[in-house]
Amino acid sequence: MTEYRAHFDARVEFANGGGLSAEGFRIDLPTPDVTEADVARLFVRHLGLALVSRVSISNLVIAEEQHRGTRGIESPPASRGRLVDLSHTIRAGLVTYPGLPAPVITPHLTREQSIEKYAPGTQFAMDVITMIGNTGTYLDSPFHRFDGGNDLADLDLATLVDQPAEVFHLQDVSERGIPAEVFLDRDLAGKAVLLHTGWSSLFGTPGYATGAPFLTAEGARALAEAGVTLVGIDSLNIDDTEAGGERPAHTTLLGSGIHVVEHLTNLAALPPSGSTVTAVPPKIEGFGTFPVRVFAHLP
Structure with missing residues (x-):
C-alpha cells in the first residue's frame, strides 16, 4: 500500500x-x-x-514516502498474517565480512552412496558445512564479547521470539553514525529495535565493506538505558569498523544482555511499529555467534 x-x-x-x-x-x-x-x-x-x-x-x-512512525498515524500492515524473511541466504563461498572465511559445503554421504545403505528407493544426502559463526545474518550473544557472558545455549527464548519490533527507517539520513536522538520519540522498553539503513542492497559486493552505517556509542547507551531486548541492523557491523579496534556498541549492548543481530535485509517491508520479530540461534554451549533465520510477523 x-x-x-x-x-x-x-x-x-x-x-x-x-x-x-x-x-x-x-x-x-x-x-x-x-x-x-x-x-x-x-x-x-x-x-x-x-x-x-x-x-x-x-x-x-x-x-x-514510507511512514517513519509519526504519533497518531497508524501504518497499515502490508497484509494480514504475513511473514517477512529478514535473513540473507547462506551458500558455499559467501563472503559476509571481508577477511573472514567463506562457508565450505562438502558431502559426507551422497545420494548415490546411500543406495548401498538403505532399502531400494530410499536415499539420503548428508553434508558437512564448515563456517565461522559470523556468516550471513547472525546473532551475537554476550559470550561473543565477554569471557563468562551468556553463550548461545544460555539465551532466554522469551527475549528471542515474537519481540515487539520498532523499526527505524534511516536509509536517507546524511550521517553514517546513528545518534541517540533518533530514538527519543518512542517507548522502546522490552522491544526489539531494527535499524533500516538500506545498506543490505550492497551485501555480497565490494561496496558493502566500506562506508557502512553504524550505531554510535551514544545511541547504544540510549537503547540500553531504554531496556530493549534486541538491536538489529542491515549493515556491515553495528559498530564503526573504520574507526579502530574499539567496539562501543557491542560492548554496551552485549554488556547489558541485549542481543545484537547484524546483516539483516528486507527491513523496508516492515512498518515503523506493529510487527514482531523472531531470531533464534542453535543451542550451542561455549559459542557466542551463529547464523539465525530472522523473520518478522505482520499481524
Whole structure:
C-alpha cells in the first residue's frame, strides 16, 4: 500500500506566550489529500503541544514516502498474517565480512552412496558445512564479547521470539553514525529495535565493506538505558569498523544482555511499529555467534 509524508515549514504561537519554528519538518500522512490545516493539526498532535493559539504551515510538499512512525498515524500492515524473511541466504563461498572465511559445503554421504545403505528407493544426502559463526545474518550473544557472558545455549527464548519490533527507517539520513536522538520519540522498553539503513542492497559486493552505517556509542547507551531486548541492523557491523579496534556498541549492548543481530535485509517491508520479530540461534554451549533465520510477523 502506498504511503505518504508531508514536508513543510511551520510556525507555532502559544496562547500563554512564546512560539516555535520548524524548517523542513516531515510527518506521516493518513492520505495524500490533506490541507495545510490538516497538516497543522497532525504537527501539533505529533509534538504533543498544548495551549496553541495559531499554526502557520508553509512550503508544503506531499511526497510518496514510507511512514517513519509519526504519533497518531497508524501504518497499515502490508497484509494480514504475513511473514517477512529478514535473513540473507547462506551458500558455499559467501563472503559476509571481508577477511573472514567463506562457508565450505562438502558431502559426507551422497545420494548415490546411500543406495548401498538403505532399502531400494530410499536415499539420503548428508553434508558437512564448515563456517565461522559470523556468516550471513547472525546473532551475537554476550559470550561473543565477554569471557563468562551468556553463550548461545544460555539465551532466554522469551527475549528471542515474537519481540515487539520498532523499526527505524534511516536509509536517507546524511550521517553514517546513528545518534541517540533518533530514538527519543518512542517507548522502546522490552522491544526489539531494527535499524533500516538500506545498506543490505550492497551485501555480497565490494561496496558493502566500506562506508557502512553504524550505531554510535551514544545511541547504544540510549537503547540500553531504554531496556530493549534486541538491536538489529542491515549493515556491515553495528559498530564503526573504520574507526579502530574499539567496539562501543557491542560492548554496551552485549554488556547489558541485549542481543545484537547484524546483516539483516528486507527491513523496508516492515512498518515503523506493529510487527514482531523472531531470531533464534542453535543451542550451542561455549559459542557466542551463529547464523539465525530472522523473520518478522505482520499481524
